[in-house]
Amino acid sequence: MKYNGIYPNKCGKFGDFGGIFAPEVLMPALCELDEAFEKYRNDESFKKEFYQILESYGGRPTPLFYAKRLSENVGCKVYLKREDLLHGGAHKLNNVIGQALLAKRMGKKKLVAETGAGQHGFATAIAGAYFGMETKVFMGKVDIARQAYNVYRMQLLGAEVIPVESGSKTLKDAINDGLRYWITNVRDTHYLMGSVVGPHPYPLLVREFQRIIGIETKKQIMELEGRLPNAIMACIGGGSNAIGIMYDFIENENVQLIGVEAAGEGLETGKHSIALGLGRRGVLHGSLMYLLQNEYGNILKSHSISAGLDYPGVGPEHCFLKELSRLRVETATDNETLESFQKLSVLEGIIPALESSHALACLEKIKGEFNKDDIVIINLSGSGSKDLNIIKQRLEFKVK
Amino acid sequence: MNDTNRILDLFNEKNSLEEKYFMPFLVCGDPSIEQFISMVKKIALYIDLLELGVPFSDPIADGPTIQEANMRAFEAGINTKVALDTIKKIRTFFTKPIVILTYYNILIQGSETIESSLDNTLRRFKESGIDGIVIADLPIEEAGLALKYCKKHDISLIFLIAPTTTDDRLEKILKEARGFIYLISILGVTGAREKVAQITKETIKRVKEKIKTRIPVFLGFGISKPEHASAVAELGADGIIIGSAIIDIIKRNLSNFNKMEQELIEFVSSIKNAIKRSN
Numbered sequence A: 001m002k003y004n005g006i007y008p009n010k011c012g013k014f015g016d017f018g019g020i021f022a023p024e025v026l027m028p029a030l031c032e033l034d035e036a037f038e039k040y041r042n043d044e045s046f047k048k049e050f051y052q053i054l055e056s057y058g059g060r061p062t063p064l065f066y067a068k069r070l071s072e073n074v075g076c077k078v079y080l081k082r083e084d085l086l087h088g089g090a091h092k093l094n095n096v097i098g099q100a101l102l103a104k105r106m107g108k109k110k111l112v113a114e115t116g117a118g119q120h121g122f123a124t125a126i127a128g129a130y131f132g133m134e135t136k137v138f139m140g141k142v143d144i145a146r147q148a149y150n151v152y153r154m155q156l157l158g159a160e161v162i163p164v165e166s167g168s169k170t171l172k173d174a175i176n177d178g179l180r181y182w183i184t185n186v187r188d189t190h191y192l193m194g195s196v197v198g199p200h201p202y203p204l205l206v207r208e209f210q211r212i213i214g215i216e217t218k219k220q221i222m223e224l225e226g227r228l229p230n231a232i233m234a235c236i237g238g239g240s241n242a243i244g245i246m247y248d249f250i251e252n253e254n255v256q257l258i259g260v261e262a263a264g265e266g267l268e269t270g271k272h273s274i275a276l277g278l279g280r281r282g283v284l285h286g287s288l289m290y291l292l293q294n295e296y297g298n299i300l301k302s303h304s305i306s307a308g309l310d311y312p313g314v315g316p317e318h319c320f321l322k323e324l325s326r327l328r329v330e331t332a333t334d335n336e337t338l339e340s341f342q343k344l345s346v347l348e349g350i351i352p353a354l355e356s357s358h359a360l361a362c363l364e365k366i367k368g369e370f371n372k373d374d375i376v377i378i379n380l381s382g383s384g385s386k387d388l389n390i391i392k393q394r395l396e397f398k399v400k
Numbered sequence B: 001m002n003d004t005n006r007i008l009d010l011f012n013e014k015n016s017l018e019e020k021y022f023m024p025f026l027v028c029g030d031p032s033i034e035q036f037i038s039m040v041k042k043i044a045l046y047i048d049l050l051e052l053g054v055p056f057s058d059p060i061a062d063g064p065t066i067q068e069a070n071m072r073a074f075e076a077g078i079n080t081k082v083a084l085d086t087i088k089k090i091r092t093f094f095t096k097p098i099v100i101l102t103y104y105n106i107l108i109q110g111s112e113t114i115e116s117s118l119d120n121t122l123r124r125f126k127e128s129g130i131d132g133i134v135i136a137d138l139p140i141e142e143a144g145l146a147l148k149y150c151k152k153h154d155i156s157l158i159f160l161i162a163p164t165t166t167d168d169r170l171e172k173i174l175k176e177a178r179g180f181i182y183l184i185s186i187l188g189v190t191g192a193r194e195k196v197a198q199i200t201k202e203t204i205k206r207v208k209e210k211i212k213t214r215i216p217v218f219l220g221f222g223i224s225k226p227e228h229a230s231a232v233a234e235l236g237a238d239g240i241i242i243g244s245a246i247i248d249i250i251k252r253n254l255s256n257f258n259k260m261e262q263e264l265i266e267f268v269s270s271i272k273n274a275i276k277r278s279n
């Protein structure tokens, strides 16, 4: 299939999905961002500076690691793309460095971002410090209470954390308030969207900055194995780590692409974040996508043990890839995730982020589909050190 | 009657746009369905058009005041179905134009596809008695379907114009705009402000110069006092829209409904008087 370079179209559409459903006040800023991105995406000096920062400051390329003991355990060859080793502890750095560099070239002085778990907020604070740009991070009151450690880390880096009291006081409301702030301060401020969601051009530019994951992975697996993998698996919150690793494999139709959504406490409880699997089409935060919503179009609260997957929508490109039957959508519950979290820690000495553990948990569920020589690559999107407070409530060890 | 549009009738009655119009904004169902209907009855005399918010769970263009009003309305049980019933009740006594303000997602649910949902929802709103609609997150670029079905159901699709709207987009919008132009007076979300911004004057002038047809310009966002109302009327706006300042009155008097209605009437009549003086 021919795919790369075609989507989104000029209007930001991936088939029916995506678009620019934004208040009028933001339209000029979105058009300006679109123009700036089109100008710089093929600009050699921009690309060079972007990659150089990721290399010298971020630690790219990240390893593609053959997880030997895990492979023996599940019965196929498992490789982990180690985005957890990137500076900041997650794939988020790729996106924030790209956007902050773009904002700087556009002459913007300030950054504003939303955060759920604090992971994207922390990454934005890193970029703010690196580029010397004043940084504000909107974060739901509920999340601030759940993620005190990340709040502190952002503050240490000099970012201002602004509590969000509206709505459900979580990620979606932090995006609402961040966008409201942007509406009021649009002239000198860049809104640094944390995933492949939001109005055009965000799903496009976040994907382009995250593509580095897949470009490296392809090169690395060819060097290591001389062939492409049978499957690539990644967790899906908004979808940035998934599209990042998958995009350069979309045209390789023999490579299965498997996205894993958070099933929270279980499908039947209604407490989950399965927007692709169970959502209906709708418009939220500027984009047409699958959404968890009631019959009247009001957005429902999502649930997940991992704050990074706790979002009632999913990026428009994933919706489109699902519709094309190119993306296979699976789920993992909180409990399945915890088991896999612990398993990787014990088997490989790597503590994965709870988000990434969803992809590991899914492999556990579908491992029977793979032969011994099959290659499965999992995007280990982040490190679990940020999650230890949550894990500790569920998992206690005794000192004898 | 479904084949009339009261907005067009209102502006067609006169040969020029010399009069100044006042359109208050209330959230449908705030603070309760019954109290809301009662308030509309009380203020009907002093207003020229009525704007009703049909709440959405994630209103990104709205400040805290209207967000809280939405929450009260949700608690009172508002949803599309209840909003339609409420508008029908208002239509038993209110004959002036009604404009609803909502977000796109509210309009595109309920049927098989987005297009059939939009067709259906707009038809039902028209049947309930509305004349115009403002969709806060639908820019001209995405408005193709909405324009098609608003035309089909004889609803004026009202577009917003902001101080930051560029000239070429302004022209695109003016080409499609019906009913009136909703000019956002500030760079910001809804909410009462102390002063009328300097930016307002420039924007009104810029928009007025571009208008080739006889479409009136209404100014909204941030207007909170009779002095503002007369000032913006003098600047050349044909109408003003006041939302948050009115909703603040509701919020201040949640425990005393009589006082709420009394203050509302006083405020609304003072605005009407202020713009009448500048007529």
Ligand SMILES: Cc1ncc(COP(=O)(O)O)c(C=O)c1O
Pocket (backbone or CB within 6 Å): A090, A091, A116, A117, A119, A120, A194, A195, A196, A235, A236, A237, A238, A239, A240, A241, A242, A307, A308, A309, A353, A355, A356, A381, A382, A383
């Ligand atoms: C480590 C990690 N993985 C995944 C995600 C989910 O985001 P996305 O789906 O955009 O990759 C997050 C979000 O915070 C994260 O921190």
